[in-house]
Amino acid sequence: MKTSLGPLQYCWEKEKVTAFYDQVAQSNIPLIYLGETVCSRRRQLKFSDYFALAQMLKESGKQVVLSTLALLEAPSEYNELKKHVDNGEFMIEANDMGAVQAAKERNLPFVCGPTVNNYNFATLKKLHQWGMQRFVMPVELSKEWLTSVIETEQPIPFEVEVFGHGYLPLAHSARCFTARQQGLQKDNCQIVCLSHSKGLLAQTMDDQPLLRLNGIQTQSASLIDLSNEVEQMKLMGVDYFRVSPNSLQSIEVAEQILQQPSSDKTQSCNGYWHQTAGFNQVSSS
Amino acid sequence: MELLCPAGNLASLKTALNAGADAVYLGLKDDTNARSFAGLNFTPKKLQQAAEYTKKCGKKLFLTINTFPKPGEESRWYQAIDLAADTGVDALIMADLSLLDYAHSRYPHLPLHLSVQASATNLGALTLYKEEFNIERAVLPRVLSMKQVRDLAKVTPVDLEVFAFGSLCIMAEGRCHLSSYVTGQSPNTGGSCSPAKHVRWQEAGNDRLTLLNDVLIDKSGLDEQMGYPVVCKGRYTTDENHSPSHILESPTSLNTLSLLPELAKANVVSLKIEGRQRSPAYVEQVTKVWRAAIDSYMSAPEKYQTQQSWDQALAKVSEGQTTTLGAYERNWQ
Numbered sequence: 035m036k037t038s039l040g041p042l043q044y045c046w047e048k049e050k051v052t053a054f055y056d057q058v059a060q061s062n063i064p065l066i067y068l069g070e071t072v073c074s075r076r077r078q079l080k081f082s083d084y085f086a087l088a089q090m091l092k093e094s095g096k097q098v099v100l101s102t103l104a105l106l107e108a109p110s111e112y113n114e115l116k117k118h119v120d121n122g123e124f125m126i127e128a129n130d131m132g133a134v135q136a137a138k139e140r141n142l143p144f145v146c147g148p149t150v151n152n153y154n155f156a157t158l159k160k161l162h163q164w165g166m167q168r169f170v171m172p173v174e175l176s177k178e179w180l181t182s183v184i185e186t187e188q189p190i191p192f193e194v195e196v197f198g199h200g201y202l203p204l205a206h207s208a209r210c211f212t213a214r215q216q217g218l219q220k221d222n223c224q225i226v227c228l229s230h231s232k233g234l235l236a237q238t239m240d241d242q243p244l245l246r247l248n249g250i251q252t253q254s255a256s257l258i259d260l261s262n263e264v265e266q267m268k269l270m271g272v273d274y275f276r277v278s279p280n281s282l283q284s285i286e287v288a289e290q291i292l293q294q295p296s297s298d299k300t301q302s303c304n305g306y307w308h309q310t311a312g313f314n315q316v317s318s319s
Numbered sequence: 320m321e322l323l324c325p326a327g328n329l330a331s332l333k334t335a336l337n338a339g340a341d342a343v344y345l346g347l348k349d350d351t352n353a354r355s356f357a358g359l360n361f362t363p364k365k366l367q368q369a370a371e372y373t374k375k376c377g378k379k380l381f382l383t384i385n386t387f388p389k390p391g392e393e394s395r396w397y398q399a400i401d402l403a404a405d406t407g408v409d410a411l412i413m414a415d416l417s418l419l420d421y422a423h424s425r426y427p428h429l430p431l432h433l434s435v436q437a438s439a440t441n442l443g444a445l446t447l448y449k450e451e452f453n454i455e456r457a458v459l460p461r462v463l464s465m466k467q468v469r470d471l472a473k474v475t476p477v478d479l480e481v482f483a484f485g486s487l488c489i490m491a492e493g494r495c496h497l498s499s500y501v502t503g504q505s506p507n508t509g510g511s512c513s514p515a516k517h518v519r520w521q522e523a524g525n526d527r528l529t530l531l532n533d534v535l536i537d538k539s540g541l542d543e544q545m546g547y548p549v550v551c552k553g554r555y556t557t558d559e560n561h562s563p564s565h566i567l568e569s570p571t572s573l574n575t576l577s578l579l580p581e582l583a584k585a586n587v588v589s590l591k592i593e594g595r596q597r598s599p600a601y602v603e604q605v606t607k608v609w610r611a612a613i614d615s616y617m618s619a620p621e622k623y624q625t626q627q628s629w630d631q632a633l634a635k636v637s638e639g640q641t642t643t644l645g646a647y648e649r650n651w652q
Contacts, residue, residue, distance in 0.1 A: 105491050106441040107467050109474075115443070132443030139446075149494055151438070153387030153508065156417030174499040174507070182390040204500055205490035205551075208462040208646035211567055215559060220652040236555040238535045239563050244501075244555065247566065252490070252551075254500060305503070311532060312500035 035268045037288050038065035038195060040278035041101035041127070043203065043248060045076045045227035048083065054282060055087045059094040063288050065274060066091050067127055069101035069118070071147070071203075073210070073249045074111050075223060081117060088124050101127040104149040105206040105250065125167065138164040148173050148197050149206070155186040168193035170276060173202045173258070176309040177266070184271050193273040199261065199287060199296075200278025201233065201246055202254040202312065211247040220250075232280040243301065244313075256303035256313055261295035263307060320582075321589040322613055323381070323480065324606050327359045327596055332369050334599040339610030342379035344412060345369060346595065351399045352383045353436060353506045354595045356515065363402055370406050379409040383595075385434035387415045387507050397421055404429055410455065413437075414493055419452040432480070433457035436493035436507065442474050449476040456480055458591065460492045461573065465581055465647045472585040481582060484605055485593020486638055487573040487645050489551055497550035502532045513549045529553070538563070546570020546638045574633050574642035576608075576625045579616050601636045608632050 039058060042051065058066060068091070069084050070076055079087075088098045100121060106112050112132055119126055119136040128134045129147035137144040146169040152158050158169060169192060171180055184190050212234055213223035233246035233253055243255035260267075260275070267275060277288035287296065305314030324340035326332035335343050346352030348360040361369060366382070373380040382403045388396040396418055403411055404426045411429060413419050414436035422431060433439055433448050435458040448454045456478040459468065472479055490497070495512075499505035502517040519530040522541065529537040529548045536553030539545060546552050552570050554563040573593070575582065582590065590613070592605050608629045616623040634640050645651055 104494075105462065106443070107463055109442070109470050112441045112443055130441070130444065131437070131439060131447055132441040135443035135447035151387060151414070151493060151507065153415065154390050154393060154417055156393065156420070157387075157415060160416050160420060174496045174505050179389060186390065202496070202500070205495040205497055206462075207490050207567075208464070208652045209489060209568070210652065215557060215566065219650055221649060234557050234559065236557050236566055238553075238555060239538050240535050241556075242534060244534065245497075245550075247557070252497065252567070306499070309503070311503040312496065314503075 035264070035272050035292065036064050036274055037292055038274040038276045039063050039067065039285070039288050040197070040200065040276045041067045041069050041071045042279055043072055043201070043251065043253070044231055044233065044280065045073070045078065045225065045249065046231060047228065048078045051079055052087070054279070054285075055091060057282060057285055059091055059096070061285050061289050063096070063285070065097045065099070067099045067101045069127075071101050071104050071129055072206075072251045073227070074103060074108070074114065075220070076225065076227065076249075078225075078228075081114070085121060098124050099127050099145055100124045101147065102129055102133045104129040104147070104203070106130050106132045107208065134161065134164065141165065143167045145195075146170065149203065155183050158183065158192065162192045166192055168195055168273065170195040170197060173197050173204070174306050174312060177263070177270075177307050178309055180272070181270055190271070194271065195274035195276055196260065196267060196272050197258065197278065198263075198275040199259055199291060200257060200276075200284070201280060202258050203251055204245075204254055205252040207250050207252070210250050211252065212249050215247065254303065254312065256301050256315075258304060258306070259296055259299060259302040260304055260307055261291050263304070264292055264295065320587070320613055320617070322606070322609050323589050323591045324602060325592055325595040325597070326369070326602070327354070328361070329365055329369060329372075331599045331602045333372060334603045335606050336373065336376045336378050338603050338606035340378065340606050342381060342409070342589070343373060344381040344383050344591075344595075346383040347399055347402075349395065349399075350509060351386055351396050353385050353511065355509070355511050356596050359596060366402070366406055370408060381410045381412050381432060382408045383412040383434065384418060385412055385414045385436045388418070389508055393417070400426070412458070419448065419454070423452040427453070430455045433477070434493070435460050435482070438491050438493040440491065442471065445471075445475055445477055456588065458482075461488055462491050462646050464649050464652065465578060466649070468587070468647070469581070469585045472587065478588040479586070480589035480591055481575075481587050482573060482593055483575045483582075483590035483609065484633065485572060486547065487568065487571060487643065489568045489645070501534055501550055513547065518548050544570070544639050569641075570639035571641045571643045572633075572637035572639075573645045574630070574637065575644060575647060576612055576629055576633070578644065578647055579612055580620060580623050583616060583620070597636075604632055604636050
């Protein structure tokens, strides 16, 4: 099993993003996903900027995949997506069935991201027929689910990736919750997401951290941390352990996580893996 | 323009058809549909009776099989499809690729509607499902603005159905994990959002606490109107706002009576009323209002105006007794 670095889910200034990927280029992480997956209003980096970063990372010896939006609403967003698919060099991560179609009709291989609904082997086989090379398990599924999928057909004809570390993307809406917090509407959001480098924490009225507002995306307040499950995943035949970055430190986490489980489990969760409520922290297996 | 109404049981189905529904949708009494609540839905025998009654009325019946089967459990879903074909329902409403494939290859003449749970919001997604499974219609998620619905309607390869009234999901449907994050139960696999067994109300002084799997998602006055306890309609604080508020959405229902002319002009073929879990009284009230509204529009499109009495009647059966245009209205976003 190898490590992958998921797409940056937050909105950062261009300089910060560039500095981040400069450091990624120096790391030992073999697989990098790159691109805006949350909101088309975030234009700090244009497609040409991401493409340049992708080439830079490729030259550093990385395998690079271009990630695409999870929610495609306007025709302009779908047209932009087609540009990503037509890049001529890098595979895409499809995070919506529209992206699957764009890759499929061009006979291009693709990765299915965690927001494509893959709930059984027959569905995965169908996507594989259409060009899917690898899939990231939907975040609400479990070890038991994955085991039965992997055991259905040996060898399994596509690669398997697990969202193993980071804040979970739980939902996407037409509404921008971050803008709404500021009394703004999405069309005039002033890119307030820039002020929340890892989203805005929301707590219950008795101070339990519950959610994380990230523009139109709602994330988990707790950080999923499956580093204790690495050995199990290797035995199961998982190909990639995904670290979803939220800061420069995430690069270090990704570099070490396969060798050394993280020790700090405060504010972390692993419930989905153990087939229970996602926010639960189930003690070590 | 079809008026499509919910039926949680035979009584609701008859009520809907008698009140003017053109078609009804319903689910089986198991986890093959996303409204798997106790006391709701149809056994195979009841489905047969429902189909006979609907046929006698000259109306249509659609069966909802819109959850995603887990590995090893597919046979229950396949049997539901076989049953639907045997019963002669007018269409299946489905989301899972493998089920669409199964139905399309075995029963090519059985019309397929793409469930909202498939979360298809764009031309690419609709094209894929049309090309691969020959879907006839798609139900649009409640995340598109009216302009986006119009734009999509101009190019879509399939008929479009939209939600016209009822409880408002504010997330892209079929891809929302808020319920499973807190309760472990997912509408995609387990059959409902915020299942009742995880909901608990507790009085504390003058407050009523709403707990979902022991998580405090709301605190309200004892006399306050309460919505259905879902994560997206809870009250929370943030680092920037320490007074609790509905940071995602407040308890409210979708009501698009005022958009009816625009939806009709966009060639939307069907208006869906949400609420299979609601009572026959709700179904009757909502169906009557929408029948009157559609008839009024059809008889004189240029003169159409939302009647105050319609809005009042709908507000009474709405969550929090308030309604919204939701994402159809750009300002809501």
